[in-house]
Amino acid sequence: MRMSPRGYALLVLVLSARTLAASASEFEGYEAYVQPxxxxxxxxxSADASILTRLPINHPVWVVGAPTAEGFVEVQVNNQEVITSDRDALKGFVRADMLGKRQTEKMLEDQLASARTPQEQWMWLERLMALRGSEIDKERMRTLAQQSGNKEWLAQAKRMEEPPPTVIGVCFQGRVSILAQLVGNKLEPLVESHDNAAQNSPKVRAAEARLRARALELTTLRFSHYRPGMLGTGYLVQPRVVTAEDILETARTRIELGPCPQLRGEVSVFNAHVFVSAPLESNQDATFSSAELARYVAQLPSPVHELRVFTPPGRFVELNIAGAVYLFQKGKPEAWACSTGACTRRRLTSTQAPVWLQLASGQQMRIGSQTEDVDNTGWGTPANSGLWVSPEFVIHVFDGNGGLVEGKVTLDQYGC
Structure with missing residues (x-):
């Protein structure tokens, strides 16, 4: 956290005077925005208390308590740009002088122009970088770090060159569950499986600590969320690590990042499907005509029943028939990959209800479940008819050279 020596001092005094004037019993809450x-x-x-989550600049909070003697206020946090219920809100404490009105790029640019010291310049550049993340801001930070010789700034400027982690999650049981992280050409699962009897063992506790630390790293990442016909972005800032038990006496320890968002103004309970902490391309190919599909269909086993066609953006056509998947490169009728023995070089795991996404980097992802419609709303809120379900989510990642990465993550659910 960084504090401005001026700029917001008057605003902080006004907010502090307003809250100090009210007793705890008559305190009225108000909305404020994150400044750093x-x-x-x-x-x-307390500055030594455990961290519940981290909030990005301009994130709205609802102040629910007067300032303490230590200069903290209690706040309630909801997911940004979504509607959530009170039970899904997170409460914690933040420094009162770190809250103020919503900031704009012009406000920050004006503060940067009037900054008198390198420390002030760095602070305002950090805020601009967090707000818009432009290459110009990044270059200004690099230049200032080099001119100052500050080792901490130099290290921070170097970290800016590293791409943010690509983390993949789904809407599961009404909440966002993180499945895995894409590291280069490897998928690192972020779900731990273990025997329920060993739930308190050092190994399981260590796994939970690892996921808890990772969850805090994810809170300031901007997630793109996707469901058919809609692509949006926002922060998911309510991390928790949960352990769910199923009837087989096994457990899954996983990261949840708050409830599945329902966009403002949307009345449907049909929530977002897939969450990726990387920019997604929104383009989607038009549905193929029968004539265009004919040469691909000709390569499938005969007779063909229950043919479903997926047309992901870019380079693939997927034909899904009776549990078997055939993937074709566009313009090439021979099967490129499939889920049967016909494809010896590239094998796909057959999945139900796949979702195709394309990252801005050019990589394509295919995410599906081994259990079709695991909660009757396409990975939304639970609505099963009293059955235990352990859906195994399968993630396929394809790079520009035809490389294929596959990962499987199993979650538990009980529907009633």
């Missing part, structure tokens, strides 16, 4: 590039939300009103 990153703000820590703590479990109690």
């Amino acid at each position: 590039d990153v703000l820590r939300v703590r479990a109690s009103a």
Whole structure:
């Protein structure tokens, strides 16, 4: 957290005077916005208290308590740009002087222009970088770090060159569950399986600690969320690590990042499907005509029953028939990959209801479940008819050279 020596001093005094004037019993809450590039939300009103989550610049919070003697206020946090219920809100404590009105690029640019010291310049550049993330801001930070020789700034400027982690999740049981992280050409599962009897063992506790630390790293990432016909972005800022038990006495420890968002103004309960902490391309190919599909269909086993066609953006056509998947490169009628023995070089795991996504980097992802429609709303809120379901989500990643990465992650659910 970084504090401006001026600029917001008057605003902070006004907010403090307003809240100090009210007793705890008559305090009226109000909305405020995060001022620094990153703000820590703590479990109690102390700088040494454990961190519950981190909030990005301009994230709205609802102040629910008057300032403490230590200079903290209690706030309630909801997911940005979504509607959530009170039970899904997170409460914690933040420094009162780190809250203020919503900032704009012009406000920050004006503060940067009037900054007198390198420290002030760096602070305003950090905020601009967090707000818009432009290459110009990044270059200005690099230049300032080099001119100052500040080792911490130099290290931070170097980290800016590293791409943010690509984390993949789905809407599951009404909440966002993180499945895996894409590291280069490998998928690292972020779900731990273990015997329920060993739930308190050092190994399981260590796994939970690893996921808890990773969850905090994810809170300031912007996630793109996708469902058919809609692509949106926003932060998911309510991390928790949960362990769910199923009837087989096994457990899955996983990261949840708050409830599945329902966009403002949307009345449907049909929630977003897939969440990726990387920019997604929104283009989708038009549905193929029968004539265009004929040469691909000709390569399938005969007779063909229950043919479903997926036309992901870019380079693939997927034909799904009775549990078997055939993937074709566009313009080439021979099967490129499939889920049967006919494809010896590239084998796909057959999945139900796949979702195709394309990253801005050019990689394509195919995410599906071994259990079709695991909660009757396409990975939304649970609505099963009293059955235990352990859906195994399968993630395929394709790079521009035809490389294929596959990962499987199993989650538990009980529908009633």
